[in-house]
Every structure is written in C-alpha cells, then in structure tokens.
Amino acid sequence: MGLSILGLSRFQFAMTTIYHFFFIPVSIGLALAVAIMETMYAVNKKLVYLKMAKFWGKIFLLSFAVGVVTGIIQEFQFGMNWSNYSRFMGDIFGAPLAIEALLAFFMESTFIGVWMFTWDRFKPGVHAIFIWLTWLGSTLSAIWILAANSFMQHPTGFEINKATGHVRLRSFMDVVANPQLWRAFPHVIFAAVMTGGMIILGMSAFAMLHKRTQQHDGDKVFFTKSIRFGAVVALVGAVFATGAGDLQTQFIIEDQPMKFAATEAIYNDTSDPAPWAVVSLINEEDKTANSIEIPYMLSLLSYHSTSGSVKGMNTVNKELHEQYDAKFGKDMNYYVPVTTLFWSFRFMALSAAIAGLASILALWFTRKGKDTLMNYRWLLWIMGACTFVPFIGTTGGWLITELGRYPWIVYGLLTIADGVSPTATVPSLLFTNIVYFLLFLLLGAVMIFYSRRVLYQGPDGEGELPAGKARAAERTSPVSAQSTGSVSGNAGGTERSVALS
Template sequence: MNELLDPLLLSRWQFGLTTVYHFLFVPLTIGLASTAAVFQTAWYRTGRAEYLRITRFFGSIFLINFAMGVVTGIVQEFQFGMNWSEYSRFVGDVFGAPLALEGLLAFFFEATFIGLWIFGWDKLPRGLHLATIWATAIGSIMSAYFIIAANAFMQNPVGYEMNAEKGRAELVDIWALLTNPVALAAFPHTIAASFMVAAGLIISAAAWHLARNQHLDTMRTALKFGLWTMVVAGALTTIFGDQLSLAMVATQPMKMAAAEATYDTVCAADASFSLFTLGTPDGSTELFSIRVPYLLSFLSTHTFDGCVEGINDLQADYTELYGPGDYAPIIWITYWAFRWMIGLGLLHVFIAVVGLWVTRGGRTPKQPWVWRVAIWSFPLSLAAMIVGWVFTEMGRQPWIVFSLLPTESAVSPNVSVLEVLISLVAFTLIYGALAIVEVRLVIRAIRSGPPEVGEPDPETGRVEPATTVY
C-alpha cells in the first residue's frame, strides 16, 4: 500500500494520464488539417460539390479536435512546475527552448490562420482562404516538430553543457538540439503515423454512412481517399520506423534490448525477433515463442550478422558508468507495447488493402460485415499510436533524461502524497468528462453527415459556399 501511495508513482501516473489523453488529439489535428486542405484544394480547382462537402465535414471534426487539444494541452505545462519541479530546474534552460518556439511560433501561427479559415469563407478571396488552411496544416506540423525535438532531448541529450555550480543543464547549441538525430528520425515516423490515424477516422466515418446508403457520392470519395492514405502512410510509417530503430539502437540500446527481452548479447541467427512469446513477465524465462531468425539483427544494424547488446551486458556497463541501480525498464511493458504497436499498425493497413480490393471499380459491398470491420479502422489506428508512445516513454526508464537525470530525482521534493492523489483524482474525473464530451461531439458530427453546400452556378458549374461555414 505504501508503494502505491508513493509521490513518484502517483506523479508518473498523473503525467502519463494527461499526456496520453492529450496525445489523442495531436495526430488527428495534424492529419485532419491536411485532409481539409487537400479537399479544399480539390474544390478550389474543380468546383465539385462533393469536395466542398468533405472539406466542411472533416473540417468540423478537425475544429472539435483542435479545441479539445488546446484545453487538454494547457495542463501539461503546469505539471512541470507542480509535480516535476526538479526536472524543470535541471533542464528548463534546454527543454524550454523548443517549447517556447512551439508556443510562440508554431502554435500562434496555426491558431491565427485557423481563425481566418473559420470566419473567412465568405469574406476572403477563394485563393487566399485556401492558403489559410494550408498555413494551419503547416503550423500543426511545425508544432509537432518542436515538441518532438524537446522529447528527443530526453531520449538523447545534445546541445547542452552542465553547469556544475548550479547543478543543471544549460543550452549552448540550439541547432544541435533541433537537429538531434532522434528528432530527425522520430518526426517523419510520427507525422506518417498521424496520417494513419486521420485516415482511420475518415474510413470509419465513410463506412458508417455507406453502410446506411447515405451521402453515397461524397462518402465513396472520402472512403477511397482514406484507404489510399492509410496504405501510403502505413508504408511510410514502416520505413521511417526502421530509421528510428537505428537511431534508438545508437542512442538507447537498452530500449531495443528491452523491446525484445534480450538478456544476453546475440548475433546473426541468434538475434531473432519473437513474434509471440509465453514466459515469465520479465522475459527472463521463455516457455514458448515464435521467432524469425536474423530479423532482430537486421532491424538493429541493417545487417544479418550484426550483434544486439543484451540487458545484462548493458546493465553492467551502465552500473560502471552511472553507479549502482537497475537501468532496465519494465520489460513486459516495453516488449508487448512494441509488438502491439507493430501488430495494430499492420492490421489496419491490411484492412485498408482489403477495402481497396472490395471497392475496386466503384463497387459497393453489400455484406454488412465489411462495413463493421471498416468502422474499426479508427480505434485500431489510435490504439497503435498510443502504445507506440507508451513504448517510447516507458522504454526510456529509469531515466527522465537519458544518462543525465533519473526519474526518481525529477519529482517535486515538497509535494505530498495527498496533494498528488487529489490532483490525480481531479484530473482523471475532468479528463473523463472531457472524453465523454469529445466522443459525443465527434459522433454527432459524423452522424450529421456532410452539410448542404448550395446549387452549382448555371454558367460555370461551380458550387460556392453561400454563408460562413462554421
């Protein structure tokens, strides 16, 4: 019981809860902003009504998601001072730089142009109004990069020097911080995965309406776009994920060892990748497994005869470098999060490939199960993104800043168990209420379907929005 009422554990649960919940909105914001931009561009060039309907339909969901993301994101900054003041003191000079760039540059850029897009439909020239949604999409991607750069410092600290007198890290090279190899590898992987999440929502929404024979022309177009986006983004996520794994092995070999529960250093054929394993929770004893020879070696080194360092060897090295301690993360979490991330990702890409096949040539499947499976695209893609983030953060433990600051040393020293417990319960209840609001608003928007957009111009055939859209 005393272990459960540890301020460190409660603080980790609180930050994990708020971070994962806020992160639900990030990939949708990135993916749906670009989706709205693509379809508005198609409408701008052709004047076709279905493109404008799709823009307005997914644009409304994007706005709901953006607003909720802003509300939940504000809490993140407060927690650095509330529960993690030692972390803020130690790396605030470094970590604050990309966060400031994200807030003052990317977020305000995004927020300004999203306002112009919302209220400028009947006030701005068509071309200028189109530019506002593209600027919004670019701003959301810029924002993601600065956040990833900040997180990459926690995975692979660069661009700093230690101030021994003040006992903290201080920024000396902003360019090194922003071009951190981990950030350069994680950014395209995260953006591609964000498009998979958005594609999942598009597929699910379109499938729901097509199963009911509603808005057929509009939803067929949306479904085809979502299916192709899922396949292409899935391929890119895999390619960029491979590059990220190389960066991870170079900077955090313990994370890769934990992902495979590899206790002893292995090479070549012995460096096999287990698709499924039964054994003890810590992975030290294996009862049954399905393995692919050489695959772990290839994923880690891009060669079939490379070696992958084991947990025991790395533990010995880290003990010599950093002193006594347990430097391995929780093995069962990293092992299964890594596999669920890959498995769920491949599953909903497979669903998209099947969807392209059964809808080829303009076909509309009559079997109800086809649409029921398609509707699961969004939950699957979102779940894959979440477990991927869990793997990234949990695999770094026991460090909050790898090799510099242990997580246990980062918690606020004067925060009591009661204070953390009260705030944890309060955040859980508030975020639970916000989740209900978000889900209801999104479901209502999806069920309402694409709005009417007016009649085509008799001379040009173009459809123009008659009034302000939102």
C-alpha cells in the first residue's frame, strides 16, 4: 500500500479495529461468565462463586473500559478518513447504529453501572439479573454492529438513489434478515464465549504459578475452581464456534467464492474430490501455490461429502470481470491477499483446537480426587500462554472477513479507493497513525498492569501489599467472602467494530 492516502487510511483503520476487537470478545465472554458465576451463587449460596463473580468482574470492567476508549477512536475515522464511504452508506447505517446506541448501549451502560454499585442493595438473585442484562445489551449491540457490517459483505434491502448515487434503505427487515448476519453472529458470539473462558483459565494458571497462591490454600481452591469453570466455558465456546464457522463457510462458498478460494490458496479449479492444503508456498505474483495436501479433505470440509470440486481464483476473477467491468472497468484487480487469508484461516482454526485441548487437559488434571495440576509447572505455563490464543484466532477471523472482501468496501457497490476522504493528506495520516499506535501501546500497558495487579492480589485483594494495608484490605475488600460492598470501576460508551480495510 505504501505511503499513500489510501494505504495509510487502510492501515489506520485496520490497526484501530484489530486493537478494538481484542476487547469486544473479552467483554462479551467475561460478562457471560460472571453472570453464570453470580447466578450459581444465587442458587446454591456457595461463597466461592460470589468471590469468583466479583474477582473476574474486575477484569471484565477493565476490558470493557479499554474497549470503549478504542471504540470511540475508531468512530472518529469514519469522518476523518472515510467520509465518501460515510456519505454513501449513511442511510443504511443510520437505522441499525441508532438502535445500537439508543437500545443496546443504553441497556448495557445502565445496567453495568447498577451492577457495579449495588452489591449490598439487592438480593443475590435480583443483583444477578443486572449482569445478565449487561451481557444482553452487549450481545444486542453486536447484532446491530454486525447487521451494518453484513450489509457491506452482502448488501440487502437497498436501492440506489439516482440523484446522489448513494444507497438508500428500502427494507429495514431485509437488512435485519441478511443471511450473512445470522451466520456471522453465532460465530462471533461463541468465539467470545471461548475467549472469556480462556481468559479465566489462562490467568488462573498464571496465578497458580505465583508464590502467593502456592502458599495460600484458599487461593489454590479459588483458582482451581476458576480453571475448571473457565475450561468448561472455553470448551463449549470452541465447539460451537467451530460449528457456527462451518455454517458461515457454506454461505461464503457460494456468496464470496474468491474469499473462500483464497483461504485454501486455490488458483485453478480443483479436481473432484478436492484435496485440502495443510501448508502452502504461495506466489501471489505468479499466481501459483505449491501445497502439501490431504486427498478428499476439502470436499468433506466444504460440502460434507466425498465429492465436489472447488472453483479457483482464476475462474472467479474471470466471472467478476464479466459481471462488473461495465461498472468498474477492465483494470480492476479482484485477487485478494491470498497469503494472509490462507494463514489467517489456519491460525483461526488452530486457536479453537488449542482452546479445546487446553480445556480438556485442565479438566483432567483438576478432576475430583486427582487434582495434580499444581505439580506440573510446565503445564501451568502452557495454559497461561493460552490466555493469548483467542486473540490470534479472532484477529485471523477479522482479517478473513474484511480482506476477503477486497477490492470493495461495500461488496459490488463501492470500492475501497472510492470510500477515502478527499481531504485526507499523507502528513495528517502519518501523524495520526503514530499517535494512535502510541496510545494503543499505553492502553495495552495499562490493561496488562492493572490486570496483573488484580490477579496477584488474589481473590481477597490483599496480595503484594504491605502488612498493614493487607489487614485493612481484608476488612474492606469488595471481593472477600464476608463483604457485601461494591466492585468499583469506570466504563461507558459504545463498542462499534464495523471494519473497512
């Protein structure tokens, strides 16, 4: 892309959206996990679940707050760098984004505040409803954001305004019923569930490696319980995210064949049955790929059958030229970034497999009567490292979704090049890229610092503190078993992740 207005605009939005999307699955996944924890306490009155809800609720609040900040930065770019796109899409985006702000975000922001500050004002069952409503608000927000993004992937319910050349909403219900939306939404939500579970599992493993946890039986019990809980949540999320991803793939094969062929590095039509490339050396300039293949496997994955060929990118490119040359000209390049999509797909699939395997191992080594996980420091280190695995998977999924749409910002209607702001300049984009990058580094450092601090203070909030402060914290800690105080934090704003790059 180089130092051009288009290249820098795309890089900036990609950087902002990827970083923002680090925190959205964490917020949704942890909100659900905390809601389940508090509900379990309300049902069986075991204090360990109250401690878990309050402790992991702190991590949830941190991720939510950082996600809000990055979401606000992302929104600025619609006007800064993509004003032509905003004008083109304004009528379509207006309805779902207004509903997201007025309904979903209002619910989310209201009930997260109520939940934070009313631990001692409501019965456990009533208080648990607040975090469930917070999670519901986040989930509804995801639906409306994905509705807008799905239009960019598969436009429905629109007509072209002949006076302006912009899209105009014809049927709101068609936008909501977009088949792309209802295939993407389950995949995103279950990936968020997997992410939340892996955060709990991985951070608990790091805590069990800490000397404080090893010296306190109460902390061992707490983090062992958290590991088992996180493992169950992550395993469920990984299994269902994989199933939902398969359903989405079936749709993409027909709707965006160039994207699908790129994820498998297929330039020429395959044989029938189609082999699956485990690894591939791709030459995008010569449009060739040398692969290690497993016979029949791609037909099984694509069509759930031992027969069926897959259309290659060369064939799809010819079809797209035949379809769009009259509108966009014969010089359009319809080939997507093949190498990026090929490996992004494999990293995404591998992340789900690793999450599932780590969850099974965690459950096995913490099973009743055979709790030996503390004896295997190497396994705890591996599980701790798995904290970061979901971020690799979700980033890979985002890259597939957005880069696979190239060269369009709205599929078949508006190119990426035509969506850039006419007033943007290279110096201004360089400056804002540097500023955003440094800001994201700062936000990431703050998130890691406070998450680590919360983790190593332990469930009673007294670790790594001087003795006097530790005793004071024990009397006033919001996460102690005796306390009914509130968990404090600051969060607000909305989380929007409609991607352009």
